Amino acid sequence: MHVENLTLAYGADAPVVSGLTLEVPAGQLTAVVGPNGSGKSTLLRGMSRLVTPQSGQVLLDGKDIHKLPARELARQLGVLPQGPVTPEGITAAELVSRGRHPHRGLFARLTAEDDAAISEALAAVELTELRERPVDQLSGGQRQRVWIAMVLAQGTPHLLLDEPTTYLDLAHAVDVMNVVHAAAVSGRTVVAVLHDLTLAAQYADHLVVMGDGQIAAEGRPVDVLTEELLDEVFGLRATVVEVGGAPVVVPERRLAV
Numbered sequence: 001m002h003v004e005n006l007t008l009a010y011g012a013d014a015p016v017v018s019g020l021t022l023e024v025p026a027g028q029l030t031a032v033v034g035p036n037g038s039g040k041s042t043l044l045r046g047m048s049r050l051v052t053p054q055s056g057q058v059l060l061d062g063k064d065i066h067k068l069p070a071r072e073l074a075r076q077l078g079v080l081p082q083g084p085v086t087p088e089g090i091t092a093a094e095l096v097s098r099g100r101h102p103h104r105g106l107f108a109r110l111t112a113e114d115d116a117a118i119s120e121a122l123a124a125v126e127l128t129e130l131r132e133r134p135v136d137q138l139s140g141g142q143r144q145r146v147w148i149a150m151v152l153a154q155g156t157p158h159l160l161l162d163e164p165t166t167y168l169d170l171a172h173a174v175d176v177m178n179v180v181h182a183a184a185v186s187g188r189t190v191v192a193v194l195h196d197l198t199l200a201a202q203y204a205d206h207l208v209v210m211g212d213g214q215i216a217a218e219g220r221p222v223d224v225l226t227e228e229l230l231d232e233v234f235g236l237r238a239t240v241v242e243v244g245g246a247p248v249v250v251p252e253r254r255l256a257v
């Protein structure tokens, strides 16, 4: 995926993303981090056609995503938006089966291949036992995992995930990141917006730091996530230590005395 000189704005407001260019490494996990309001979600929306660019383009295998037919795009690109709305009364398995829509004819029954993709995706997020449970009766974290399963079941070579670990406790966040990382290892190109810098740095092959609608820095986490950058972009005073070759951010406390 390639983002070329992309400018994104809402209505007549000033651009939220300005002239951003990004080459997304194929078959790798790219994490996008940055302060609140820096434009991470907007960038992902622009990359998934949920926001029309004011200028610039997003290329998928050399083709402008805004010129691809919707069904063709859905076979290429799976998207987990921020805070997706769950249809009322739907079960986990039914929601995940919606990920198979781009592969099926209208009103066609699920094939054995669809069933296998659905079961595999539910197993990957450890929700096999809850597959017949209505999604609105699941916890926030379980619901988030059902949505991730839906995107995985879509079986697309490209994945865009906006905060896949929100609502998840650390153990489940790690489980989800393991699944997301495995998707990249199996050759999918994954871009995930993440808030936890340490988690992002542990998993990402490529780290993109957004600051004010532009890329403030990008590269290997160990090269990018420095104490200077955290101070400059996040206004965060922290010590960065290295564990297993990846940076770990330890924020400086300012305790009242």
Ligand SMILES: Nc1ncnc2c1ncn2[C@@H]1O[C@H](COP(=O)(O)OP(=O)(O)OP(=O)(O)O)[C@@H](O)[C@H]1O
Residues within 6 Å of the ligand: 010, 013, 016, 034, 035, 036, 037, 038, 039, 040, 041, 042, 043
């Ligand atoms: N639908 C919208 N309409 C108008 N402005 C929006 C809309 N969505 C986001 N914005 C504005 O765009 C800017 C960037 O928002 P965006 O959600 O892309 O940031 P973010 O980096 O993902 O933030 P966060 O970390 O808080 O999720 C913010 O100033 C926000 O108010």
